[in-house]
Amino acid sequence: MSESIDYKLVGTSPVRPDGVDKVTGRAQYGADLNLPNQIHGKVLRSPHAHARIKRIDTSRATAMPGVYAVITGEDFPPPPEHGDVGGEAGGSIGDHARNIMARDKALYHGHAVAAVAARSLRIADEALAAIEVEYEVLEPVLDLDAAMAPGAPLLDENCFTKNLPEKSDKPSNIAEVMLLSRGDVDKGFEEADVIVEGEYRIPMAHQGYIEPHACIANTNEAGQSTVWCCTQAHFDFRAITAKVLNMNVADLKFIASEIGGGFGGKTVVYLEPLAVLLSRKARRPVKMKMTREEVFRATGPTSGTHCKIKVGAKKDGTLTAATAWMAYEAGAYAGAPMGPGALTVFVPYHLENFKVEGYEVLVNKPKVGAYRAPGAPQSMHAMESAIDDLARELNMDPLDLRLKNAAEEGTRASYGPKFPVIGLKECLRAAKAHPNYTRALPEGAGRGVAVGFWFNFGLQSSAEVHVNENGTVTVVEGNPDIGGSRASMCIMAAETLGVPYESVRTLIGDTESTGFSNSTGGSRTTFATGMAVVRACEDIIAQCRARAAVTWGIDEDQVLWVDGQAIPASGVNDELKPLSLADIAENAAKTGGPLLSRASLTAKGAGPSFSVNIADLQVDRDTGKIDVLAFTAIQDAGRAIHKAYVEGQLQGGAAQGLGWALNEEYIYNADGIMENAGFLDYRMPVASDLPMIDTQIVEVPNPRHPYGVRGVGETPIVAPLAAAANAVRDAIGIRIHDLPLSPPRVLAALDAAAD
Amino acid sequence: MNKIQVITSINHEEVEFLCEPQETLLDVLRDTLGRTGTKEGCATGDCGACSVLVDDRLVCSCLVLAAETGGREITTIEGIATEEGLHPIQQKFLDHAALQCGVCTPGLIIATKSLLDRHPDPDETTIRYWLAGNLCRCTGYDKIVRAVQDVARDLAGPA
Amino acid sequence: MAHVVFLSHLLAVTDGEAELDVPARNVRELLAALEQRFPDAGEELRRSAIAIDGLICHDAFLETLGPDSEVYFMPQIAGG
Numbered sequence: 003m004s005e006s007i008d009y010k011l012v013g014t015s016p017v018r019p020d021g022v023d024k025v026t027g028r029a030q031y032g033a034d035l036n037l038p039n040q041i042h043g044k045v046l047r048s049p050h051a052h053a054r055i056k057r058i059d060t061s062r063a064t065a066m067p068g069v070y071a072v073i074t075g076e077d078f079p080p081p082p083e084h085g086d087v088g089g090e091a092g093g094s095i096g097d098h099a100r101n102i103m104a105r106d107k108a109l110y111h112g113h114a115v116a117a118v119a120a121r122s123l124r125i126a127d128e129a130l131a132a133i134e135v136e137y138e139v140l141e142p143v144l145d146l147d148a149a150m151a152p153g154a155p156l157l158d159e160n161c162f163t164k165n166l167p168e169k170s171d172k173p174s175n176i177a178e179v180m181l182l183s184r185g186d187v188d189k190g191f192e193e194a195d196v197i198v199e200g201e202y203r204i205p206m207a208h209q210g211y212i213e214p215h216a217c218i219a220n221t222n223e224a225g226q227s228t229v230w231c232c233t234q235a236h237f238d239f240r241a242i243t244a245k246v247l248n249m250n251v252a253d254l255k256f257i258a259s260e261i262g263g264g265f266g267g268k269t270v271v272y273l274e275p276l277a278v279l280l281s282r283k284a285r286r287p288v289k290m291k292m293t294r295e296e297v298f299r300a301t302g303p304t305s306g307t308h309c310k311i312k313v314g315a316k317k318d319g320t321l322t323a324a325t326a327w328m329a330y331e332a333g334a335y336a337g338a339p340m341g342p343g344a345l346t347v348f349v350p351y352h353l354e355n356f357k358v359e360g361y362e363v364l365v366n367k368p369k370v371g372a373y374r375a376p377g378a379p380q381s382m383h384a385m386e387s388a389i390d391d392l393a394r395e396l397n398m399d400p401l402d403l404r405l406k407n408a409a410e411e412g413t414r415a416s417y418g419p420k421f422p423v424i425g426l427k428e429c430l431r432a433a434k435a436h437p438n439y440t441r442a443l444p445e446g447a448g449r450g451v452a453v454g455f456w457f458n459f460g461l462q463s464s465a466e467v468h469v470n471e472n473g474t475v476t477v478v479e480g481n482p483d484i485g486g487s488r489a490s491m492c493i494m495a496a497e498t499l500g501v502p503y504e505s506v507r508t509l510i511g512d513t514e515s516t517g518f519s520n521s522t523g524g525s526r527t528t529f530a531t532g533m534a535v536v537r538a539c540e541d542i543i544a545q546c547r548a549r550a551a552v553t554w555g556i557d558e559d560q561v562l563w564v565d566g567q568a569i570p571a572s573g574v575n576d577e578l579k580p581l582s583l584a585d586i587a588e589n590a591a592k593t594g595g596p597l598l599s600r601a602s603l604t605a606k607g608a609g610p611s612f613s614v615n616i617a618d619l620q621v622d623r624d625t626g627k628i629d630v631l632a633f634t635a636i637q638d639a640g641r642a643i644h645k646a647y648v649e650g651q652l653q654g655g656a657a658q659g660l661g662w663a664l665n666e667e668y669i670y671n672a673d674g675i676m677e678n679a680g681f682l683d684y685r686m687p688v689a690s691d692l693p694m695i696d697t698q699i700v701e702v703p704n705p706r707h708p709y710g711v712r713g714v715g716e717t718p719i720v721a722p723l724a725a726a727a728n729a730v731r732d733a734i735g736i737r738i739h740d741l742p743l744s745p746p747r748v749l750a751a752l753d754a755a756a757d
Numbered sequence: 758m759n760k761i762q763v764i765t766s767i768n769h770e771e772v773e774f775l776c777e778p779q780e781t782l783l784d785v786l787r788d789t790l791g792r793t794g795t796k797e798g799c800a801t802g803d804c805g806a807c808s809v810l811v812d813d814r815l816v817c818s819c820l821v822l823a824a825e826t827g828g829r830e831i832t833t834i835e836g837i838a839t840e841e842g843l844h845p846i847q848q849k850f851l852d853h854a855a856l857q858c859g860v861c862t863p864g865l866i867i868a869t870k871s872l873l874d875r876h877p878d879p880d881e882t883t884i885r886y887w888l889a890g891n892l893c894r895c896t897g898y899d900k901i902v903r904a905v906q907d908v909a910r911d912l913a914g915p916a
Numbered sequence: 917m918a919h920v921v922f923l924s925h926l927l928a929v930t931d932g933e934a935e936l937d938v939p940a941r942n943v944r945e946l947l948a949a950l951e952q953r954f955p956d957a958g959e960e961l962r963r964s965a966i967a968i969d970g971l972i973c974h975d976a977f978l979e980t981l982g983p984d985s986e987v988y989f990m991p992q993i994a995g996g
């Protein structure tokens with residue numbers, strides 16, 4: 003499957019360099035830092051899902067003893083009119099500013115309307131209670147149908163649907179439309195022997211990282227501020243905070259703490275500008291941390307969606323045409339991942355005729371944020387369910403049907419360009435050959451398969467490599483380590499330099515001490531930052547060859563670098579003793595000073611990553627409860643740098659996807675208040691809900707990365723949704739279109755079928 | 758507000774602190790005593806990130822009032838390693854890559870210790886149910902369960 | 917010469933034109949030519965991701981284009 007290259011370290015699973023601090027409680031996460039003289043910030047949040055803010059009176063709160071600062075929207079500069087927040091979190095800077103602190107309107111229950119800083123959390127809470135806000139309560143718009151209906155109450159009177167063929171002059175809750183098509187759909191359906199259709203709804207779901215958002219800001223009298231926070235992207239946070247507060251980027255220093263999970267959710271700024279402003283007013287360090295309830299109510303989950311799919315095929319399984327209609331909830335402001343949803347819905351297949359119509363819709367719920375492979379799980383759930391139905395109609399093995407239509411290198415992707423080398427067929431074949439695919443199922447259980455996908459991407463990364471005086475190596479880069487990326491950087495550096503893994507350490511620099519890097523997200527860190535690390539190491543090797551050459555008094559091109567040492571080219575002064583990295587470092591003072599190098603780049607050519615999942619589920623027909631009996635995650639990683647952490651990405655993504663498929667959902671009441679804003683009622687998988695998750699890493703190397711990396715973090719969450727739905731279909735003989743497949747829904751479907 | 762004086766033992770060291778009546782053990786550990794190894798994920802007893810042992814009983818420290826801990830023996834993540842080095846549970850978590858972000862790890866290590874103290878040779882189901890109070894969002898639990906199995910195997914010694 | 921394809925998010929600024937051939941040796945020249953042709957499209961074009969012969973690039977600018985290069989302008993895609 004993969005060409006075999008003799009790597010010493012790539013593909014192994016050494017212990018991470020930051021591990022001991024994380025198992026002993028020393029590692030400092032977002033809420034773990036305390037500064038002398040610090041006070042505590044808290045946010046007042048809208049009790050209404052949709053309301054005009056008529057008046058805020060903070061005088062009583064401001065006068066309370068122990069209260070140092072109170073801020074409202076009035077304390078902020080006007081929201082910037084131009085500029086986007088990079089693809090990561092989506093949407094305009096102006097909307098992010100309004101989301102961080104409401105100005106004239108509160109657009110969801112939990113929207114920040116004021117904040118205080120006080121000596122203790124208790125006083126801060128009392129101060130919040132003393133702030134008087136006069137609201138004009140408006141009718142909330144809570145679901146896609148209602149929001150899209152003509153005459154629906156508007157969230158934003160200045161929202162005109164983008165990308166309509168005819169520019170619209172009527173405001174709408176539909177923020178954006180996306181249309182994609184190819185070929186002749188009508189003709190394609192005419193050629194079909196079988197057509198399946200389905201309509202699928204999935205409610206909002208949250209990333210569910212265990213560590214709530216937290217930060218400390220320390221602002222001095224010159225307005226310079228140091229912010230320590232848990233983030234996937236301290237450089238992006240600095241940029242957004244600067245824009246929202248109209249500050250000079252150079253006056254902000256962001257230090258990334260250790261981060262307790264993010265999955266996209268910590269690419270979005272919520273607290274930091276509030277803390278900076280409070281700290282400026284209070285002239286003290288201000289610490290802020292969200293409660294779990296705030297995390298649910300006021301940070302971005304991913305979109306609730308509604309998808310309609312129609313697929314036609316010939317008797318032999320050849321797909322002839324497909325259409326998809328999809329609507330994605332954006333929450334309070336534009337920025338839903340509808341685009342990627344539309345671009346990925348048909349992505350695994352070779353399709354001559356298709357049409358996709360996508361809508362991004364404002365509703366009075368929190369502004370959605372990125373969540374692993376944003377947008378793809380929802381749309382691909384619909385398509386992969388339909389393909390499963392099609393396989394049944396055609397009486398074909400579902401993997402064979404997919405193999406028959408699978409995209410490969412050169413196939414024109416449904417999103418337009420032709421695919422570079424990809425590993426979809428390799429994953430499908432691996433699934434077919436996997437013993438878990440043919441193992442007998444217990445009575446009453448069902449098996450489902452589905453395909454997942456993510457583009458992966460590059461963006462900007464920087465890295466520095468320092469060789470210490472004893473030949474050990476320090477790598478400095480700017481991507482917070484969420485899942486073991488320090489270990490991956492150490493592996494790539496050590497492999498490139500030819501030194502032991504243990505002699506390399508990786509540090510995450512703050513915004514003042516290392517070069518710019520975009521977020522740890524989109525599966526880009528090992529790919530893009532890894533590329534920068536490898537390039538910087540190659541430069542170290544070039545320097546070492548030069549140092550060896552001057553040491554020996556021979557030409558540089560007669561020095562080779564082999565297994566971590568400089569050796570003379572064969573036939574040249576064979577008596578010269580090889581010089582190791584340590585030898586060269588020890589002598590560095592005499593040969594030109596310390597050895598260091600840096601690389602910065604915009605990484606191009608990220609490799610798409612496909613997956614295939616196999617789910618075995620058992621349905622209790624009396625209670626509707628579903629047990630996961632077995633789960634197999636197969637994915638093309640390009641190449642796994644740290645094998646165990648790649649497996650971990652596959653397993654963690656599978657667990658999140660299964661949670662989403664089986665239980666997780668935002669439940670709202672008629673007033674737009676989330677009714678399950680806690681881990682007890684927003685039920686994420688626990689250890690006893692899951693079996694071991696088998697993984698198989700397929701390696702179809704990405705030719706654009708020095709070690710073939712594609713990136714693995716996003717794709718794993720995509721396929722479990724449909725794999726689970728298809729397994730339930732297999733188990734009970736009923737297609738349940740909507741998620742989650744919670745006991746009441748399953749029971750209702752069983753009851754309906756029995757009637 | 759009147760503070761309450763409490764004398765207790767944390768990781769076999771006598772500790773004295775003042776707390777307000779409504780403060781939890783988690784608040785005091787983290788904010789008053791600076792023992793931030795114990796994490797807060799929910800403060801409502803639903804995630805296990807704040808797990809500690811009180812007199813060898815596994816509890817969520819966010820559900821225990823600090824004022825009630827006088828005279829107890831409290832074990833936190835900071836007290837698991839010894840002079841000889843990491844506890845075998847800590848080592849196996851590292852060896853098996855059982856942590857990604859690591860924020861659930863202190864709680865899971867405490868819960869595992871409590872499990873193995875009572876059931877030195879647990880089967881997979883026992884492990885999964887014992888750890889069901891500790892949420893991990895990153896790993897899917899697979900490598901955590903394997904790490905625990907491996908510790909248990911080592912504890913059992915050569916067969 | 918590059919064959920350029922716009923996905924639907926750009927059609928509003930390209931007067932509905934979805935495909936065209938543009939003489940350009942690199943993305944910089946291509947963007948300049950397109951901006952001249954579609955004066956309203958500048959910002960949207962520069963914001964788009966660009967797939968050149970199948971490889972998706974954010975922030976494309978200096979990439980060279982071959983005589984038969986296929987260039988897709990796509991919405992920016994990120995990730996979690």
Ligand code: FES
Pocket residue numbers: 796797798799800801802803804805806807808817818819820
């Ligand atoms: S913080 Fe105590 S259980 Fe979550």
Ligand code: FES
Pocket residue numbers: 212262263855856857858859860861862892893894895896
């Ligand atoms: S490792 Fe991140 S929550 Fe468990």
